[in-house]
Amino acid sequence: MRTFVTSEKMIDYPVPQLTPEKKRAAPAFVLRLQVTKSADRAGTEYAFLVARNLKIPLESFTVSYEYTYLDPETDEHRQASGEIRYADADINRSNFIVCRINDTNTVLSNGFQVRVTEAAAEDGTEYVYGDGDFLADTENDRALRYSYAGENAPSSKSGERDGPKKEKKAKKPGSRLAHTLVALAAVLAGLLVACLLVFAVFFGFHYVMYNYLMPEADALVVAGRQDLAEDYVDRYLANNYFFRMYRDEVTETVGRLSDEGRHNEAYAVSKNAPFVSLTKQVAAKALEAALERKDYREAYAYAASLDGEYANLVARSAAAHLTDGDGSEWNEEAASVALKADDGEVSDLVAHDLALWYWNRGEKAHARAAVGRITDEGLRAEWEELFRQEEFAAVLATKDTAYILAYLDAHENVPERDGFLAEYRGKRYDEFVEAGEWRKAFAYAAEYGFDTAELVNDPSIVREALGEAYFLQSPAQMRRYHAETVSAADMIVSVQNGKVSWVDGGKVLSVSGAVSVSAGEYVTSILLNDGTVRAYANRAAGNPLTVSSVFENGFIAGAQKLQDVVAMSSGERHTAYLHADGTVTVIGDNEYGQADTARWTDIVAVAAGRRFTAGLCSDGTIVACGSNAAGQCEVGGYRNAVDIRACSQSIVVLFRDGTLAVAGDRSMGLADAEDLYDVEEIRARQTSVIARLKDGTFRMCGGPAEGSNGSVAEWRDVMDFAVGDGFVCRQSVSGSVYSNGENVPVNP
Numbered sequence: 001m002r003t004f005v006t007s008e009k010m011i012d013y014p015v016p017q018l019t020p021e022k023k024r025a026a027p028a029f030v031l032r033l034q035v036t037k038s039a040d041r042a043g044t045e046y047a048f049l050v051a052r053n054l055k056i057p058l059e060s061f062t063v064s065y066e067y068t069y070l071d072p073e074t075d076e077h078r079q080a081s082g083e084i085r086y087a088d089a090d091i092n093r094s095n096f097i098v099c100r101i102n103d104t105n106t107v108l109s110n111g112f113q114v115r116v117t118e119a120a121a122e123d124g125t126e127y128v129y130g131d132g133d134f135l136a137d138t139e140n141d142r143a144l145r146y147s148y149a150g151e152n153a154p155s156s157k158s159g160e161r162d163g164p165k166k167e168k169k170a171k172k173p174g175s176r177l178a179h180t181l182v183a184l185a186a187v188l189a190g191l192l193v194a195c196l197l198v199f200a201v202f203f204g205f206h207y208v209m210y211n212y213l214m215p216e217a218d219a220l221v222v223a224g225r226q227d228l229a230e231d232y233v234d235r236y237l238a239n240n241y242f243f244r245m246y247r248d249e250v251t252e253t254v255g256r257l258s259d260e261g262r263h264n265e266a267y268a269v270s271k272n273a274p275f276v277s278l279t280k281q282v283a284a285k286a287l288e289a290a291l292e293r294k295d296y297r298e299a300y301a302y303a304a305s306l307d308g309e310y311a312n313l314v315a316r317s318a319a320a321h322l323t324d325g326d327g328s329e330w331n332e333e334a335a336s337v338a339l340k341a342d343d344g345e346v347s348d349l350v351a352h353d354l355a356l357w358y359w360n361r362g363e364k365a366h367a368r369a370a371v372g373r374i375t376d377e378g379l380r381a382e383w384e385e386l387f388r389q390e391e392f393a394a395v396l397a398t399k400d401t402a403y404i405l406a407y408l409d410a411h412e413n414v415p416e417r418d419g420f421l422a423e424y425r426g427k428r429y430d431e432f433v434e435a436g437e438w439r440k441a442f443a444y445a446a447e448y449g450f451d452t453a454e455l456v457n458d459p460s461i462v463r464e465a466l467g468e469a470y471f472l473q474s475p476a477q478m479r480r481y482h483a484e485t486v487s488a489a490d491m492i493v494s495v496q497n498g499k500v501s502w503v504d505g506g507k508v509l510s511v512s513g514a515v516s517v518s519a520g521e522y523v524t525s526i527l528l529n530d531g532t533v534r535a536y537a538n539r540a541a542g543n544p545l546t547v548s549s550v551f552e553n554g555f556i557a558g559a560q561k562l563q564d565v566v567a568m569s570s571g572e573r574h575t576a577y578l579h580a581d582g583t584v585t586v587i588g589d590n591e592y593g594q595a596d597t598a599r600w601t602d603i604v605a606v607a608a609g610r611r612f613t614a615g616l617c618s619d620g621t622i623v624a625c626g627s628n629a630a631g632q633c634e635v636g637g638y639r640n641a642v643d644i645r646a647c648s649q650s651i652v653v654l655f656r657d658g659t660l661a662v663a664g665d666r667s668m669g670l671a672d673a674e675d676l677y678d679v680e681e682i683r684a685r686q687t688s689v690i691a692r693l694k695d696g697t698f699r700m701c702g703g704p705a706e707g708s709n710g711s712v713a714e715w716r717d718v719m720d721f722a723v724g725d726g727f728v729c730r731q732s733v734s735g736s737v738y739s740n741g742e743n744v745p746v747n748p
Helices: 020-025 176-222 226-236 241-259 263-271 276-292 296-303 308-319 332-338 344-360 364-371 377-397 401-410 417-435 438-448 459-464 466-472 475-482 550-560 670-675
Strands: 008-013 028-038 044-052 058-071 076-086 096-103 107-121 126-128 145-148 486-488 492-496 499-504 507-511 514-519 523-528 533-537 565-570 574-579 584-588 603-608 612-617 622-626 641-646 650-655 660-664 679-685 688-693 698-702 718-723 727-732 737-741
Touching: 028 058, 044 058, 044 107, 058 096, 076 096, 176 226, 176 241, 226 276, 241 263, 241 276, 263 276, 344 364, 344 377, 364 377, 377 401, 401 417, 417 438, 438 459, 438 466, 459 466, 459 475, 459 641, 466 603, 475 514, 475 565, 486 718, 486 727, 492 514, 492 523, 492 727, 492 737, 499 514, 514 565, 523 550, 523 565, 523 574, 533 550, 550 574, 550 584, 574 603, 574 612, 584 603, 584 612, 612 641, 622 650, 641 679, 650 670, 650 679, 660 670, 660 688, 670 688, 670 698, 688 718
Parallel strands: 486 514, 565 603, 603 641, 679 718
Antiparallel strands: 008 028, 008 145, 028 044, 028 107, 044 096, 058 076, 058 107, 107 126, 486 492, 492 499, 499 507, 514 523, 523 533, 565 574, 574 584, 603 612, 612 622, 641 650, 650 660, 679 688, 688 698, 718 727, 727 737
């Protein structure tokens, strides 16, 4: 709305309002009407405020108005009406729209009405409002408000009071002499009382203030802040009658004791009073007396109550008397006081002499303490170098390699430190190797670059330190680590001196350049020393004249494409191949997801069973995929594993401590494997597991693989061993293969 100037008269009128239901949904309605009549009566402005609903974008709206006015020519009441349509794009810029109508007519009181009768939204919705949509006139009524700019409200004047002034009463005449005498007597009595009162107030005030403030001063003295206590009494009790008496008494007592040479008593009296200046005077006299007696400790104690120069004076005096007589005896009291001097040259000289005195007596700790007081950098550096040499010699004398290395790591300023570090790191590495702490040895070698080729060539060491050692091997070393020279399914395959042999129709066939073999239910895989694989259908047994199935041909073709293979494990209709980089490839059937190993990394061993595959991670954990019919894939909770093998529906886990666990099917005696200990190596298939113990003996748990031809407990001279389908077999050091059990095939 506009602002009206002082020449205008402004009247607010009520306007018809929509019913509450209509008003909530209305896109626009008139909220207020203001009629402004100019002072010169040249015209009238009708300004009405339209409120709009911000949730409904308007296309247009129409305002109808009518009012009653007085015709100046006929002096009659007349009606005026009209409509205004608003379709300006700016109507959506604000939630209030000011509309104006100018007319020369003069509106009568309550004679102007304005309302929004129709509106159109931008989405095409139209709104129409009739008389029934508005409240009755009686509900719209409200008192009119008039305001006249520039007019002042009447104000009251301040001035004379109403009514006549009161007249003063006349005094009665009396005797002036009598009045004078009475007044004089009163004055004299008042003076006497005042004198007595002043006297009582003076002494009473001083007494009260003294007894009230002195405890505060005494508390500061007890707290060791005599300086604050003196400042306190100077501020608040300097002119106190009773305090002056107390001060004079203390001063007299201290002076008398000092004159009598009783300095300790004088000092004690002054120290317990709020007079630090007096205490300093006593301390200065006591200090001089102590120096005459060469009692440096007492002198320095008094100097502590004085300025720093007094302390230096005592220290310098003590420095001149470090030795007594011919200098053979050290005056420790004088030295301890002299070391407290602020004079750098004095304190450095005393500290050096004292350090040398202690050093010659073998008291190294005291010598270090004395050197710690030396401020001259050159002199101190000479002592520090001497200490370092002495300390390092003591460290080397311990012959504790770990302690020596820790010292070298913490002290970078040891002469020829790099040479010592290299020497003792090498000794530390050798200690780990000699103690058989392979994990520490490999970790130390990885940190400091020692050659571990000799260690990784030993399979027992690699297994003990699996995570640190395995991936330090070359691919050729990995293949030797995983090599299995005899394997069995429904046939027996063996390798000796790089040649693989098996029996087909009574003939021994062979393939050269082999490192390891893995016999499956349908296909046998042979790992060559270059990391490639050759696969053969079991029934063909390497004979090209025997026709293979489509499954076997696809399997064989896929295996021939593999590179960098270091280990293999054959399941029922699939084989898992471990690569040197820790990844796994599975060839064969994937009906149950047993080949879903694409995301596996850091794998150091594989095991394939009936429709499932498992992998051993370098951190000792296990992953598995494929069929979980017997729970064999639920191996996520195992830790510290060093090898895994697969039965038909089981995973046998060998732990670092030489114990076993069986996940999945535990029937037919497989669960008995968990009672074994000191296990060094395992083989498994179907429902059987064979364990080689650390003492070289063998134990077997599980199904009926052993027959009448002997027990594994009687095995001797064994290079490798395997479990077949209903039988067991072993390969001797000479390369010969022996088997026993039911349905034993011909040995190669």
